[in-house]
Amino acid sequence: MQTRGYTLKSGKVLIIRDATPDDASSVITFVEALSGQTDYLSFGPGEFGYSEAQERAFIRNSEISINALFLLAFIEDALVGILTFIGGERPRVQHIGELGLMVPKAHWGNGIGSLLLDTLIRWAEEGGIVTKLNLRVRTTNVRAIALYERKGFVIEGTVTRSMRIGDKYFDSHLMGRKID
Numbered sequence: 001m002q003t004r005g006y007t008l009k010s011g012k013v014l015i016i017r018d019a020t021p022d023d024a025s026s027v028i029t030f031v032e033a034l035s036g037q038t039d040y041l042s043f044g045p046g047e048f049g050y051s052e053a054q055e056r057a058f059i060r061n062s063e064i065s066i067n068a069l070f071l072l073a074f075i076e077d078a079l080v081g082i083l084t085f086i087g088g089e090r091p092r093v094q095h096i097g098e099l100g101l102m103v104p105k106a107h108w109g110n111g112i113g114s115l116l117l118d119t120l121i122r123w124a125e126e127g128g129i130v131t132k133l134n135l136r137v138r139t140t141n142v143r144a145i146a147l148y149e150r151k152g153f154v155i156e157g158t159v160t161r162s163m164r165i166g167d168k169y170f171d172s173h174l175m176g177r178k179i180d
């Protein structure tokens, strides 16, 4: 397992490493807590719906896939960021995949999202398999869009009604970044 350490704007040390199946329970706790802090995720509180066994299997799959990545970021022992990237399965779509990024509200603006994205981009550049990173982001999520643009992602299209919360619909941008 590769572990990397960085000093954040706050002066604290951030450790980024690959997730292992034993992280499943902390990942679920993290994700459930974050779902109550933002409505920019595709699930709300209590809606994540993965059991520990399912999360373990998901992480295991990321470990063994040549085109998947599951990164965790820690300050001391506290989990403060997750990045997932899932690549396509068949040969014609193995070079593409979709990423997800989550940082708890208390840690926003401290550079954690930026470092997780840098790690993903470096992994793709060095791996030589993934040549396109895709994501979906709600059109009003200016914080995330600004961060993605700073990392070289461009808006490639807009999907209407990509999310429904109660009786309200929301649109999302499809953003992409080529890896050459």
Ligand SMILES: CC(C)(COP(=O)(O)OP(=O)(O)OC[C@H]1O[C@@H](n2cnc3c(N)ncnc32)[C@H](O)[C@@H]1OP(=O)(O)O)[C@@H](O)C(=O)NCCC(=O)NCCS
Pocket: 038, 040, 041, 101, 102, 103, 104, 107, 108, 109, 110, 111, 112, 113, 114, 115, 135, 136, 137, 138, 141, 142, 143, 144, 146, 147, 150
């Ligand atoms: C989006 C998210 C991952 C960003 O993580 P983060 O750790 O706060 O990101 P960073 O601190 O590395 O960068 C934040 C950047 O947002 C931008 N930003 C912050 N506030 C902003 C605002 N009000 N308007 C526009 N841009 C803003 C800046 O570019 C900032 O970087 P800078 O301060 O270095 O210039 C985090 O806010 C999050 O998890 N949100 C909830 C879930 C989510 O929206 N995930 C993405 C779904 S696609």
